[in-house]
């Protein structure tokens with residue numbers, strides 16, 4: 143089955159038709175997108191943007207997608223996503239960890255393993271087409287998000303209903319990586335987001351009691 147036709151409506155229609163004809167029953171189990179404010183966003187915003195601005199990264203994305211989906215992001219550092227010593231990451235990480243720990247406590251997990259973190263800078267008209275990620279969870283930190291910036295959209299895997307995230311600058315969202323999502327064409331002059339992938343572990347909390355939350359970045363456990 144070709145999932146991505148010429149238009150989004152066509153592939154969603156195809157998915158809905160396919161699922162109702164192949165005898166696979168869906169059992170609804172609620173899932174969620176988590177939304178929070180990043181700890182002390184106002185204090186780190188300009189410092190991170192300054193480092194991103196002077197990052198000589200010449201990477202762009204687009205044109206090599208296997209699907210018939212337009213994709214263009216003007217500046218990003220995806221190929222360095224597992225290097226946690228980049229200047230902007232070093233500023234962001236302590237704040238990210240504080241917010242992450244609230245997320246983990248909220249969801250009942252014991253441990254996370256941060257695999258990748260990268261920025262994406264969208265100029266007017268830039269877009270990141272429909273896609274999924276690896277790992278357990280992904281997310282978006284809206285670092286520079288002026289009025290008119292395009293908002294993250296995702297499809298619920300249960301019924302393929304489309305959701306648009308009502309985010310404000312300084313917000314961060316977390317959602318399972320299998321959710322099909324996109325950054326629609328940007329309508330502001332510039333928006334800058336931080337994306338990340340991480341795995342979570344329940345670590346047998348139900349049996350062994352509440353364990354302290356552990357963070358692992360690039361395989362190392364952080365105290």
Ligand SMILES: [Fe+2]
Nearest residue numbers: 273275323337
């Ligand atoms: Fe994504």
